[in-house]
Amino acid sequence: MRNNLISGLIFSFFLGMSWLTKADLYDATLAYQNEEFTLAFSKFSRLAQLGNADAMYNLGVMYLYGQGTEQSAANAFAWFSLAKEFGIAEAFQTAQLVLQQSNDQSGLKDFLKLQKSRLSNTYLLDSTLTKLKQHSTTPTLSKTHDVLPEYPDEAVRQGIEGWVWLEFDIDQSGKATNIEVIDSYPRHVFTASLLNAVEKWRYTGSKQAHTLIYHFATHKDEQYRETLAIQKKAYEKQLRQNIDAAERGVAQVQYYIANWLSMKEYNAYQLLRYHWRSDEPMNELYLAAAKNGLDLAQYRLATQLINAGAHQLGVLWLEHAAQTMDIAKYRLATVLLNTGEPQDVPHALQVLIEASNNGHLRATLLLVNTYLTRLSDKAQAKAWLRHGLIIDPEHPELLLLLARLAENQAEAKKLASQALKSASQRNWSSHAIHLFLQKLAN
Template identity: 40%
Template structure:
């Protein structure tokens, strides 16, 4: 945790700023440390009233030593009404009730995706375990997101994270890109589905090779696992995030050893929450995404968006994209195209492909034609045969009065959509409409 490092190095201004950010997430250690800094005047004048307020808030989160510290400080205060009032002021932003209402997930052992809203897979291809990794008994996981078009085809698969890096990503890409889903239909019309999330584990748990690999590596595994558990308990957010991902399967060597320590049913979610509260953006996004879909915890759109927002504000491109899509797709809040465009723009600046694609579409719909072309150039540089980008380009050319060029691009978009077996009814309808007649 960078706040702790700054504190240990006596960079108190930086430490205080970072502890404040973590305190907003419900991080009880940060709340306690703010009390300590005010008590001892570290980087500021001593302020016993603030020390009492911070200790009291930490105590509300269940930290017993914070309650004891608050009692001791309170006894030495000359005016005891002031710290109580200050505590009430801080409660609005940092208090337990605020955290409970806006961020705290409700973990359940049977939380699952809302089947009424989720697309159902109709064709599945098992990812092929890389041969060398399997021979070595090497295990890992890949976290991917993708869109599902109105025909049920997987579009624009994105690797969010994986362990070991680049070991299993090609296997996942080759398999998932060929999956198919039952189309989602609303009011008689097929609908797209954005940001389907999947954490896929590769484990050598079956048969003789599993027993051999586990036997060979058990001592090294155990030593490494013990080190990771210690780092997680010390608040290492990255390690907590990785442990959470391992705990989401019961079939890997690492998961079995970790389960000896993390035995509670909701351990994957609880450890992920710790990583999120310790400020790790990937953990915040994964937690927020899970809350939006009702995975790991009870579905809660308000809390889910708050966690996605935290990750987006940290600069995580996929979170910025997801936030924009939730704004554009939402039916229960007012659509704010300018806010969505800002988040898409931030993600696009980082080269996030789906953000580039959707911002180009949004600008075209809003009539911001001068802003479409640069996005198309960036997107087509990444995939010069992408059907949706080519279709956007065709409509842009039509708006610019270049009907012949527009038809050529639309026909090219249709050709590539057919070759990828993607949805193409919208392109066909546009080609047969009066626009190009």
């Protein structure tokens, strides 16, 4: 009788999962429905480590029936209990039914304590929204020269809105260097326009890993205002489709909507805000997508938390994003190296090497500087310099570093001259190169 009751609870709950947490459970759920239990178990396990309560509940189901893993009442009880603690009230009754059927109730309770200790980082991840509310973000850098990006004519004509997310360094002249496109929506529509503008910007002071998310909203152009009334019906239809997708649990759409909710000037904002009325809909949606394994959302939360001073929590999200994103590997290594703890250096080197082997230039630069300044290993530094110059043969910083490692003055001068020429062509600061050349002349 109890087994039938448990089965009924499982299926009724599975059909009514909260849209905020089921998004990328889709693949795992599909694998489960196709009886690919080993694959489903693996996917649920990873999502559970991210604090996904639905994945925890489903792990309880699989342990209860021995699907994709050995049957275990202790694990079933533990995961049902954890699902309840992470927000699924219905899981408590299921856990109690498992407990009542056990001949070793104290053993199950002891095992639950062990599992909770193993999920200490997951409990911390679940405090993300609280930490974001507690901490204020750091002020953005000020510009000494600014140019508005041009809104592409075709985007204006079609009423397309979107954003571009960049990260870059800032050199001594205040210019953005080593620019990376982290994300853009729609793909390739606004990226060139923003890059052209950023090329002309100048900032006060230098700063590594500066994040910029620039939003393109059609209110900035009067031409679209004239056609907005005509396009409004089709526009609202598209938004309704996106709302439906988010509620069905599509993590990518949750992430998109979070970005739209971050900008009141979007034409989409009011309609979306009417649907998501909570105090923190943007961060709630980022967190939902992050818990469902979307690396962009994980990295977005990580950068917000680190910039806001919630260092430990930001690093945990970085660790997850770094499994698939080279920029996250780079940022994680930067944070680890800045702690000053010797035990963090091997981990930092590992992720930098992974990113560098994938062609990530900033990771290669950091790797070279780490071998030079922290480890005094010129052989490794030179090897990774050569690797970096395969990625960008005329990169001024790489050429200058290679000049510093040159075996004779003539070679050093030649490389430094190449660095100076390249810096001039890119309008990068040449201050460090001039100092090096002056030192050679003396």
